Amino acid sequence: MSTATPENLQASPAPKTPSRAGGRETLALLGRAGERGGLLVLLLVAIVVFSIAAPDTFPTTANLQSILQSNSVLGVIAVAAVIPFVAGQFDLSIAANAGFGSLVCGALMSLHGWALLPAIGVAIMLTSTVGLINGVVVARLGVNSIITTLGTASVLSGLAIWISKGNTLATGISPELLEFGSGKTAGIPHVFFVLIAVVIVAGYLLRQTPFGRSLYALGDNERAARLVGMPVGRMTVVAFVIGGALAGCGGVLQVAAAGSADPQFGPNLLLPALSAVFLGATAIRPGEYNVTGTLIAVAFNAVSISGLLLAGVADWVQPVYIGVTLVVAVALSTVLRKRRTGQ
């Protein structure tokens, strides 16, 4: 067993290589396709399974409309959370910020008699300002984003209670908004169109603009991004501001969809939104946060929860389900990333 020479080595394994390598490549391609589309397939499977399990209640137009109606706001908040994530930062205040926006919008109309458009404008301006504060504290003062936004979230949920005196504001909301929020076109709830619009805007921003492309690089290696000449601090701030603005849209949409502003609503959506973001990072572009994946993940979670409830499972399953998917999604994306980077 001495060392081999190139001649005899090339003679032996080479003929076998093409078929073997080819087979492997096909497998790898299939695997990758499976990863990309896996969540979509799961969504379809869930729809089929629940249609069989609850044939009278699940696969109905009414139920589908109800799922779209009650999850569009969550979808907007999840998409809002994606943007700071891409920049490498957590925004745990995103749901509380949306709740704060809905309270501001609702209170201005209900308690102060404002017209619809100024109320929406001020609400979104304030939620963007919250994003600005988060961004400045994280980027300029260098405070860890988890801590910063956890603190902001607590402050915002307190402010929401203060604004509303702890009550749900249901009177004096602009009738146009209510009409829009409960209306449907071609059987599809209007709020869902807003979600799709937000998805398109955020997707365009992340995938088609230099800013979005740079944001992914920043999220991967901040120091390298700085050395390449990116205005790292400003980009981080902008990512938080955009997240805040989209969260504000989510808040306004909540007022429209629910017909009222409830100080409890925002904070409760944090984990469902994060669960969707992490689960979304396992699909379409596995291993990275992306808007389309997030949308599919919201749909998957919504269908699963609705299906479970309609199949007769008790209410307490919902938080259990969200908790489990949150951890499973993160575990799955960790595994995918390890596979992707071969470590």
Place this chain on the structure above:
Amino acid sequence: MEQVADRTGATGPEVSLRVGDVEKFFGATHALRGVSLELNRFEVHGLVGENGCGKSTLVKVLSGVHHADAGWVEAGEKKISAEDVTPADAREMGVTVVHQEAPIFPSMTIEDNLSLGRRYPTRMGRVDRGAIRKQAEEVIEHYEIPASPRTPAHELNPAVRAMVAIARALRDSASRDRGTLILDEPTAGLNEVEADDLLEAVRRYAARGQAIMLVSHRLDEIVGACQRVTVMRDGVVVTTLHGAEIDRGNIVRQMVGSNLAKEYEADAARVAEASANPVVLQFDGVSTDQLQDVSLAAHEGEILGLAGQLGAGCSEALQIAYGIAPYKGGKVTLAGRRLPSRRAGRAQSDLVGYVPADRPGEGMFGGRSVRENLGVAENRRYWRGGFFRRGAESRDSEALIEQFRIKPDDPGALMTNLSGGNQQKVVMARVMRRDRPLLLLDEPSQGVDVGARADIHRSIREVADSGTAVVVVSSDMEELVRLCDRVAVFVDGRVVGQLAKSQLTREILSNSIHQDLATQEPTSITSGGQQP
């Protein structure tokens, strides 16, 4: 003494580890093609080859990180299939791998570093410091580490730090002085003196019976340290040289084939004179905590080298020129404009291309694709009519991949999955794709093999010929000699002299970066704690 008996036994060299017919695929890539080799006790065995030739993959198979697709591994009576070597098997067979980034904890003392990863000895429930020190002293003595157990690791020079890492890895191996030690680029980042110290220690460990495999790109140290040298190319073992066959030219020929070798040698003969051109970068008496009164000028079309030991101030000078490090006194002028001092500002990325020395930490985006890494500073260029022109980006990436011979040639490949040398080529390609008046390169060919190094040097020369001023920092004196028109020598934060092309040799450079220190402050060249 028993080892000496082994050595003089009539049966010839005693094999410590035998590897046969190892095959490994990564997807469609055939990374190892029937690799076989033997590592003997009492020998340092070099493993060389271009980036992506399969060296690292082989090391990972032997240590149980990757599973091979075929082949076998044998040590002593134990022979197992290479398909299922686990880290535990590797340990049992006496195989120990020490990687270039040896995991040493800088704030901890040597004795604490040495006692990590094993149970602390205790006495009456408390950690027994005395026992730790005794164990550490024993290890330090056995491995002849020139430092005391209580020295914090950050005070050690990198060579001694590497020795501590080796000692810690070997400490746990079943049979000390009998196993197989694999060193993966142990001298990367060390200067020549430090590298010599480390290799001297490695030779001593081999002399005591250890089989050692030395994976390195530095051919001089391979020639100096190894009794046998195995050359790999494209996943195949091309040959194993021993004794008198081991010389630099021979190894290079085996690694790259004959054509490239000639170009590579011809490259060394190039001379350029550009000092009459306009100045792009000027330092006038620049001072910081580290630099003292540094004056320099880089002209258009010129390659200026900065030579110095680690910490002499070369890298800092680059950072100042790039606008990312502050300076206190003096004046820095870049393309006719004065750079603000005192405060580090935004990187001067419009005028200057910069390649940092710390590639994983500062130079690249490991989790992004090669295409994105190449295009990361060019995003605006592809944004037309409100949409990102991915097709144009891909075409440009492919052209760069071909030009810089990046492997694999897939723009979608993830950056971390490339070998170190190919990552470096991507970083270089990213910086050099755009014409800028000044290029600052900190260790431009780190981890890159001979063939690719010649490519990179040629590209740098082309960029300079087109009028760019280039400033290169390198710990490899040979690289500076080959590449630079002029070299400024840094010692302890001062420029002690400048050497013109005609004066440049490796020996002169090596001596000049060390000599002044030796006369001024002889102690600062080595680590603390050199007492017996």
